[in-house]
Amino acid sequence: MRGVVFTGDRGVELRSFPDPEPGPGEVVVRIRASGMCGSDLHTYRAPAAAESGALVVQGHEPCGEIHAVGPGVPVEMAKIGDRVMIHHYWGCGTCPDCRTGWPQMCSVIEPRVPTLNEHGGHAEFIKVPALQTIPLPPSLSFKAGAAIGCGTGTAWGGIERLGNVSGRTLVVFGQGPVGASATMIAAALGARVIAVDVVRRRLDAAEKFDADTVLDATAGDVVEAVRELTGGRGAELAIETSGVTPVAKQALDVLAPWGKACFIGIGAYVSFNTKETLRRQLTILTSWTLSTVQQIRCAEFVVSHGLPVDEVFSHTWSLDDAVAAYEWFDQQRDGKGVFVP
Ligand SMILES: [Zn+2]
Ligand SMILES: [Zn+2]
Structure with a gap:
């Protein structure tokens, strides 16, 4: 698959990576929308030498469909074709922070975060623990699901x-x-x-x-x-x-x-x-982003109030346009961008 990486000093490249295979408890999601987030710009603008996450795929607002399911994942949790949002952090899964829906605050392991130490969503696929997928309500678009995963959810x-x-x-x-x-x-x-x-x-x-x-x-x-x-x-x-x-x-x-x-x-x-x-x-x-529970509540609220969350996105890009997309986003003069692979 292809994925967008930051090489430092505002460098952006589209690189090839092996297609991900789900391990035990994991799923692979085919990306249908991957939001650009203001916090991307901290990494994008960072000097090349200081950027430790430069070689992982960027994008922490992915949304899509389950493409492959690893061993041990109950069918009730994930099956091929399910439309899902992703809570874009995972921790040990058992500490009080993880159990209350805040894996980004896990005190047992260093939390795994797409764009920092795991591949993110600006690609054709992403591999995540099945537990971190959240059903996308049928009336919401993949773009809305991406927004709720970080910007709107925050x-x-x-x-x-x-x-x-x-x-x-x-x-x-x-x-x-x-x-x-x-x-x-x-x-x-x-x-x-x-x-x-x-x-x-x-x-x-x-x-x-x-x-x-x-x-x-x-x-x-x-x-x-x-x-x-x-x-x-x-x-x-x-x-x-x-x-x-x-x-x-x-x-x-x-x-x-x-x-x-x-x-x-x-x-x-x-x-x-x-x-x-x-x-x-x-x-x-x-306030720092949101919990898994809040992500579900936020999506329910967007549905019940018919909020036009999709309209937060002013620009849609393909992965091939990644360089231009981040040059545009760096100006911070418009709304939000989203990649549709
Ligand atoms: Zn974000
Ligand atoms: Zn934990």
Whole structure:
């Protein structure tokens, strides 16, 4: 099979690999959609020498159909032709973290992660433990399943951390794939969403995804604008997806007393003065991707609310276009890309 690898310093190559064979407890999934994720760019931009994962196939948002089943996998769990999403981490399988659906936090073995130490989904096939496959609801496309596996699922995880968003004002900083998904999900849950970005096309998409108000951060002071929109009090809730330090600070500054902020974007540094912050009784949360259980719940919610998750993808690429696809994605001016092998 062919697979996309990163060679460092923004190098991308399509290389040949042996077709995977499933071992005991494993399945091989034929990829029908493999999402591009903002976190790919950390590896893509890394210097060649420092990139230890350069030779594994990239892509950690795979979705497809079971192509081959290894020994010992019960037919109820996986059979050829099943449409599946993939929870893209696996651990020991038996520790408390793994058993509660958080194999990425496994404390017994180093978690296995496509793109880091296992081959990922930007290929024709991927081999994974059968336990890490999750049925894709019949009404959802493979693209939707790919999005729920990471970008949209990460938004879901952050919103679950915030708790009840219904009837509350939520500022979503960044309208990339995760932020756009957060806007869509929170609006469907009944939140009044204020969507913030610096790219007009992304703000237009946020409007389509039912944001109550969109704010162009290049056009004025976001913190002031949120105060005006909330009668001077501030927002009850904020989600930060950009990973940019000054933006992360705004996520705290927009909050009303008793407000909660959830940090999802990677790379920002957040500092706060405890005296000022505790007098506002703020809650500061982080959220890292999602559990297997949350992936199932997120998919059910997308189905029951008919959310247009596919529309988070603005571009579809073939594996042959991988170089151009990542050059485009590196600009971060649009939505999300997906490979359809
Ligand atoms: Zn991701
Ligand atoms: Zn474990």
